[in-house]
Amino acid sequence: xxxxxxxxxxxxxxxxxxxxxxxxxxxxxxxxxxxxxxxxxxxxxxxxxxxxxxxxxxxxxxxxxxxxxxxxxxxxxxxxxxxxxxxxxxxxxxxxxxxxxxxxxxxxxxxxxxxxxxxxxxxxxxxxxxxxxxxxxxxxxxxxxxxxxxxxxxxxxxxxxxxxxxxxxxxxxxxxxxxxxxxxxxxxxxxxxxxxxxxxxxxxxxxxxxxxxxxxxxxxxxxxxxxxxxxxxxxxxxxxxxxxxxxxxxxxxxxxxxxxxxxxxxxxxxxxxxxxxxxxxxxxxxxxxxxxxxxxxxxxxxxxxxxxxxx
Amino acid sequence: xxxxxxxxxxxxxxxxxxxxxxxxxxxxxxxxxxxxxxxxxxxxxxxxxxxxxxxxxxxxxxxxxxxxxxxxxxxxxxxxxxxxxxxxxxxxxxxxxxxxxxxxxxxxxxxxxxxxxxxxxxxxxxxxxxxxxxxxxxxxxxxxxxxxxxxxxxxxxxxxxxxxxxxxxxxxxxxxxxxxxxxxxxxxxxxxxxxxxxxxxxxxxxxxxxxxxxxxxxxxxxxxxxxxxxxxxxxxxxxxxxxxxxxxxxxxxxxxxxxxxxxxxxxxxxxxxxxxxxxxxxxxxxxxxxxxxxxxxxxxxxxxxxxxxxxxxxxxxxxxxxxxxxxxxxxxxxxxxxxxxxxxxxxxxxxxxxxxxxxxxxxxxxxxxxxxxxxxxxxxxxxxxxxxxxxxxxxxxxxxxxxxxxxxxxxxxxxxxxxxxxxxxxxx
Ligand SMILES: [Zn+2]
Numbered sequence: 033x034x035x036x037x038x039x040x041x042x043x044x045x046x047x048x049x050x051x052x053x054x055x056x057x058x059x060x061x062x063x064x065x066x067x068x069x070x071x072x073x074x075x076x077x078x079x080x081x082x083x084x085x086x087x088x089x090x091x092x093x094x095x096x097x098x099x100x101x102x103x104x105x106x107x108x109x110x111x112x113x114x115x116x117x118x119x120x121x122x123x124x125x126x127x128x129x130x131x132x133x134x135x136x137x138x139x140x141x142x143x144x145x146x147x148x149x150x151x152x153x154x155x156x157x158x159x160x161x162x163x164x165x166x167x168x169x170x171x172x173x174x175x176x177x178x179x180x181x182x183x184x185x186x187x188x189x190x191x192x193x194x195x196x197x198x199x200x201x202x203x204x205x206x207x208x209x210x211x212x213x214x215x216x217x218x219x220x221x222x223x224x225x226x227x228x229x230x231x232x233x234x235x236x237x238x239x240x241x242x243x244x245x246x247x248x249x250x251x252x253x254x255x256x257x258x259x260x261x262x263x264x265x266x267x268x269x270x271x272x273x274x275x276x277x278x279x280x281x282x283x284x285x286x287x288x289x290x291x292x293x294x295x296x297x298x299x300x301x302x303x304x305x306x307x308x309x310x311x312x313x314x315x316x317x318x319x320x321x322x323x324x325x326x327x328x329x330x331x332x333x334x335x336x337x338x339x340x341x342x343x
Numbered sequence: 344x345x346x347x348x349x350x351x352x353x354x355x356x357x358x359x360x361x362x363x364x365x366x367x368x369x370x371x372x373x374x375x376x377x378x379x380x381x382x383x384x385x386x387x388x389x390x391x392x393x394x395x396x397x398x399x400x401x402x403x404x405x406x407x408x409x410x411x412x413x414x415x416x417x418x419x420x421x422x423x424x425x426x427x428x429x430x431x432x433x434x435x436x437x438x439x440x441x442x443x444x445x446x447x448x449x450x451x452x453x454x455x456x457x458x459x460x461x462x463x464x465x466x467x468x469x470x471x472x473x474x475x476x477x478x479x480x481x482x483x484x485x486x487x488x489x490x491x492x493x494x495x496x497x498x499x500x501x502x503x504x505x506x507x508x509x510x511x512x513x514x515x516x517x518x519x520x521x522x523x524x525x526x527x528x529x530x531x532x533x534x535x536x537x538x539x540x541x542x543x544x545x546x547x548x549x550x551x552x553x554x555x556x557x558x559x560x561x562x563x564x565x566x567x568x569x570x571x572x573x574x575x576x577x578x579x580x581x582x583x584x585x586x587x588x589x590x591x592x593x594x595x596x597x598x599x600x601x602x603x604x605x606x607x608x609x610x611x612x613x614x615x616x617x618x619x620x621x622x623x624x625x626x627x628x629x630x631x632x633x634x635x636x637x638x639x640x641x642x643x644x645x646x647x648x649x650x651x652x653x654x655x656x657x658x659x660x661x662x663x664x665x666x667x668x669x670x671x672x673x674x675x676x677x678x679x680x681x682x683x684x685x686x687x688x689x690x691x692x693x694x695x696x697x698x699x700x701x702x703x704x705x706x707x708x709x710x711x712x713x714x715x716x717x718x719x720x721x722x723x724x725x726x727x728x729x730x731x732x733x734x735x736x737x738x739x740x741x742x743x744x745x746x747x748x749x750x751x752x753x754x755x756x757x758x759x760x761x762x763x764x765x766x767x768x769x770x771x
Contacts, residue, residue: 044541117662121654143659144543145613164661166543204543228546229537 035333039151039158042167043208051176051213057329058177058322064101065325075104078335080136081129082108082161085116088140090296090320091161091170095138098327104135104335113142126150135335139163157334165199170330171295172205174323176213178315179250181322182291187214192244192286193235194278195254195303196225202295203254207235220244221276224265241276248286252293253278253304269302278304283313291315344368345760346381350389350721353689355396355698355710360689365394367717370759375713385762387755389721395693396711397429397460397718397756398674399700401597402494402519402573402645404666405431405462407453409438414650414738416450417457419670421771422648422737424459424763426670427753429718430701430708431460431648435467436495442467442478444486451487459763459771460756461718463489463706468507468518474498477507480514489704492519494573497555499525505562512568517703519571522555522580523621532661534607534622542610544660549628552621553579560587560594571703572596574647576621578631585640595703597645600676601667601743603632609743615656615663617743619649636695637686643699646673650739668739672730674722676744678751682724689724717760726752736769 035050043051064072080099082092092108099106109129111119120128122141129137136157139147144164151158162168180186191210197203197219210217211234219230220238231237238244245251260266283290292304292314300306309316345367352375353360366374366381374381405419414422416433423431433450435441441450447464454462466488470476472495480491491511498504498520511518528551533539535546556572560583563570575581575598587594606625609617617623635641649666656663677696681687687695701709708718727750732740756764763771 116659121658123657141659143661145660148613149657149659164543165545201543227540228535230540232537233540 039147040169040330040334041147041151041158041160043169043172043205043212044167046209046212048212051173051209054173054326054329054333055177055180057333058325061328061332062322062325065321065328070101071103072101073103074332075099075102075335078135079105079133080138080331081106081134082138083111083125083129084108084140084161085111085113086140086142086162088162091140094320094323095161095327098324099331101324102328102331104331116142122146122150123153126154130154130156136331159330159334162201164201166201167205168201169205170323170327171202172209174319174326175206175252175293175295176209177322177326178293178319179291182315183249186210189215189249190218190247191215191250191252192218192220192248193252193254194220194241194244194276196256196260197221197230197254198225198227199257199260200254206252207233211235218244218248222266222272225260242282242285245282246285248290250291250293251278251283251286253298255295255297256299256303273302277302278308280305280308283308293319296320344381344383345385345387345757345762346379346383347387347389347394347719347721350392350394352394352711353693354712355693356712358690360393365711365719367757367760370717372711372713372715372717375711387721392754393689393722393724394711395720395722396697396709397720397758398427398696399704399706399708400428400431400646400648400670401643401700401704403431403433403648403670404436404650405433406650407437408449413652413655415457416453416462418736418738419648419650420454420457420459420462421769422670422735424756424758424769425736425753426672427674427720427722427756428670429460429720429756429758430463430706432463432465432489432704434465434492434494436472440467440472441465442470442472444479444482447483447486447488459769460758461708463704465490465492465519467491468493468498469503472496474500474503477510480511480516484514484516489706490517490519490571492521492573494519494521497521497523497525501558501562504559505566508562508566508568508570512566517569517571519573520555520559521573522552522559524551524554527551527554532618533610534624536607536625538607538610542613544610547622549577549579549624552577553583556580556583560584560592563594564590564592567593569593569595574599574602574621574645575632575635575641576602576624576628578628581631581635581640585635588640595642597643598632598636598641599645599647600669600673603629603636604676604680605743613660614743615658615660616667616741616745618660618663618665619667620665633681633686636681643703644673644677644695645700646670648737650737651741652738653740656741666741667743668732668735668737668741670737671735672742672744672749674753675749675751678724679749683750717757719757720753721755722751722753724751726750728752
């Protein structure tokens, strides 16, 4: 059991078999995670560094716990986004980290493609923990894992992703992954926040949120950054909630047992109503637990590959 | 005396190629004809090869002064010679900017000392290329600037652009416009479209180029002033210029080899060598550029040679510098993608790369004729080779064509009767 690739840079290009492998492994990891003694030795003697050029406590913690539960050494490097252009080059930073004997580098970076650049220049496995507006593959994998656990299968699910699709790496990764797994992906949001030709990626585009939600098995909200309004992409957050917010009324259009998901952190009352976040259909907290399981699975599968390759 | 024997000559004047010998003395062509009897001390056997006027580049960046770590006039002109260019016009976006007669003279003196091919400075339209005040265009012309351009930056202020066109017209000077509406570019880093969506990179709408092409055409039209549009990259720009030419607007334009040889799909993998401004577009645009070259809408091919140090390219895509090191692939790309594919004849290619640019810049180059400067290249059209950037004479190894197989190669380059490249080796 191993992935054949060195890195996980995105879900674009991942095969169905690879995704299934990751999801199946995550199931086993979840049982470790839910047990009393969360400590196994799968990654004993391995080390992982989180290299974060953007703040994200939740993603960083999730990776760190995942590594620790598997017995790996961890360290974290935080670099401020403002020093991306001025500081040490990404390649130099990566090589320095690698020289300390690190097996896996988990990178979060404000610029799309940064993990790809790093991966080209280091032998360590690189996991993309979010790059610019490109991909956030571990988030999409945990989303798919959650759907699979709740719905039994991903094939045939209707998944509505609502909000700022243009700037969402979560949406992009989910579109790649879900379409590969046979789900129907619908995206809805203001036209100024919709990337061009996204239909060609396999998503159905809606500009009326009700149409996207109607009959959906899963409704996923995305965080709306306030700076989108400042940049003039939206007239106001109030109108956004009015036209595109995920509300109780709109959720009634979805299937009765539809899941409500959100990658967090949530802007309550902006992209989704507070009651839905805390309501019975919400699986937002479970997504967090599943995130650790998915990251455990990936760390395991990628370091196994290194093991096989070296020996 | 130098004699080029038995080559197939395209002279930039006659509409057909012909087989002839060319005799050169004291830097000039002194005779063209069949089987010339001569006592030349040096003979180039061009049998089976083509003999063309040296290529003329109306748009390149030699980086000196200020960015000598990317390129200097010595390395840049050696690169030009290797690519078959015998005359190049260099842009003014150096540091300091070429915006004074003193700077024009400085470039000329460096070129005289270190240049391997002829260098014609293009001076800035506005002081410091800041887009605020016009340069002393009259003095720039007297000092030897062949054209005016703020290339690298657009002149966003339409009123200022209008004044520039008006003032330059009185001096018979050509303004070369870099068309890019910065408010539409925003923080985009590649062509906006399916590929920018797939790669999660911020897109630059084609409208950013086209809006300004349209503006400049209208300004030139209302003033009956000449204007030259740099690096045309979109179908929409080609169409705007086509319509303008039909109306009699005094507009000329250029495209660069990468706009008919590559698309935004080449950005995949976040290859910063495919990052250029304007950005690589789509297959549909490539088609339109080829059509524009064929029907004459696009007058010339310019390299927009933009060498960069690898430190400026081996970074995150969004931070990488724009530009392609273009001298040494330009002819092969044009031959492979335009002549081999039947879009242009060799005579037309010479028009686009030698005669046409020389006419637009109003310099004595671009043809092979008795009494003319002996700026001549010999090319092997059957030669297939793989581009290897490590062999570039340019300091800039930034080319997305590395590893690509191209056809047609410049073998010898002669500037003012002096062989500067022989058997694919620059020898000065
Ligand atoms: Zn330009």
